[in-house]
Amino acid sequence: MNTEIDHDSNILKHMRADHEALQSVLASMSEVYFPPAAIKTLKRFSTVQAASWVGVSRAHFNNHADELGLTPELVGKSKQRFYTLADINAVRQHLAQKTTSDEKARLYDPRRRGDEELAVISCVNFKGGSAKSTTAVHFAQYLALKGYRVLLADLDPQGSTSGMMGIVPERVTHDQSLYAAIRYDNPRPMSEVAQKTYFENLDIVPSGLWVADWEFDAPRVTTSTMEEEREMRLRLAELENSLASGNLPRSEFERLSQEVDSLRVKMRGMSLQRLYFLRLQAALTDVQDQYDVVVCDTAPNLGYLSNAAIGASNHLLLTIQPQMLDCESMAQYLMTSITHQEQYEAAIKRALGSEYITDKTLHYLITRFNTASTPQNDVSKILRTYLKNVLDHSMVNTTAVEEARTRQLTLYESDRNQFNPKTYDRAIEFMNQANAEIEKIILRGWGRL
Incomplete structure (x- = not known):
């Protein structure tokens, strides 16, 4: 079978044309929605929204925001307050610190504590x-x-x-x-x-x-590590047999023992690498x-x-x-x-x-x-x-x-x-x-x- 292609087949021409067209339109859309220098920002939250995320009333939230000296954005003639997420978290932590109830403190500030694992x-x-x-x-x-x-x-x-x-x-x-x-x-x-x-x-x-x-990468490293581990196991068995013979000079016994310890450490590390x-x-x-x-x-x-x-x-x-x-x-x-x-x-x-x-x-x-x-x-x-x-x-x-x-x-x-x-x-x-x-x-x- 001749695998050399002197010119594109119809399917390759079709795929290339569609790819170029799609890439072009996506690039144009990306420039509109996400130009290279664009940085996405998060909206501010109304007092109703902010209070609901913390689990308190609007008045309670505003009172604690005032205690902290927060400066929400004031919108419209009624000067409706809008808070950032940083403001919301500041109020949340303020409430958690002020309450004497551990249960309420965890409701306000739910971050893990003590022995709670990731x-x-x-x-x-x-x-x-x-x-x-x-x-x-x-x-x-x-x-x-x-x-x-x-x-x-x-x-x-x-x-x-x-x-x-x-x-x-x-x-x-x-x-x-x-x-x-x-x-x-x-x-x-x-x-x-x-x-x-x-x-x-x-x-x-x-x-x-x-x-x-x-x-x-994962299967490549797994395979090569298994081969390396196999050689190490053979060497480890050889060393353990020598140590078990009981006919070694003290210096040789200590040298082989150190090599055994070193091999076991390496094999443990390689096991971790193999377990992708x-x-x-x-x-x-x-x-x-x-x-x-x-x-x-x-x-x-x-x-x-x-x-x-x-x-x-x-x-x-x-x-x-x-x-x-x-x-x-x-x-x-x-x-x-x-x-x-x-x-x-x-x-x-x-x-x-x-x-x-x-x-x-x-x-x-x-x-x-x-x-x-x-x-x-x-x-x-x-x-x-x-x-x-x-x-x-x-x-x-x-x-x-x-x-x-x-x-x-x-x-x-x-x-x-x-x-x-x-x-x-x-x-x-x-x-x-x-x-x-x-x-x-x-x-x-x-x-x-």
Whole structure:
């Protein structure tokens, strides 16, 4: 078969033309919405909104804001107050410090305390279009608005989550992407890769095309490490046999003993490198004291990156549309996940011990739910009947979310007056209900519920 092509085939011409056309229009749109020097900003919040996020009355919020000497923006003839998220957090912490009730202090300022471990939650599924990115970004923003310190990790090379947070994936450099923190050659500390965003208390580790390289690095390093480990094991067995002979001079015995100790240390380090699914978990130790929650968005597959996110997680949130095709896809996902999890646990037990296996919870969130659709309601009932831990609240399909995305915004960043008010209020209500239920998963993990 002749593999040399002197001229483009029709399909290559077609693909190249479409690629150039699409790239051109996307570049034009990017210049409008996100020019190179553009910096995304967060709106201010009315007193009603600010007070609701803290959980107090408007008057109570304004009184404490005045005590702190905050200077909200005054709008209109009535001089309605609008606060920044930094103002909201200042009031939140002020209230927590003043109250004598530990319970109220935690409601005002919910950040983790004492022996509460860093919570890592990953949005996962085989299938694209199940609203993983939308769920991850809205939940991360919800947590930040509630007062938590949040890191949003984008593990999808498509970079949808990064884009929703105002970062153009195509402009993310090698050292700026999540790849830099998990690569095998000269990795950067996660604390240096994490970026501040326009959302106070919400940082991001962005994605981009570079992140896809890890899908090739992980199996390559795993294979080469296994071969190296095999040679070390043979050498270790040889040394142990020599030491067991009992016929060695003291100096030789000590030399061989030191080599045995050195080999065991190296083999342990290589085991950690071989266990690629622990790579993200290890990288996160660098920032575990800086955040309360890490929210991971994964690619629609069970590749190396997705498995690294699962390996690092305490909680898995499987997003699913209430349609039969999605249910069939999810069944395949669960079957594959069972095999992977069994292999991971066995590998960790052999290399490190069972105490290194991270316990996880699994919950299901029904997304893009059309409440008026009889077939979707039927599928939703099936899911709730036969699966454990399906969340009571769904991510309801609403035009408000899509309208917000056309403006490069989330619901939490959008102004109500940009929408039909009833549509917006309904969308925010459903979004908050779902996110509050996901929040409870984390609180239960900390033993608060």
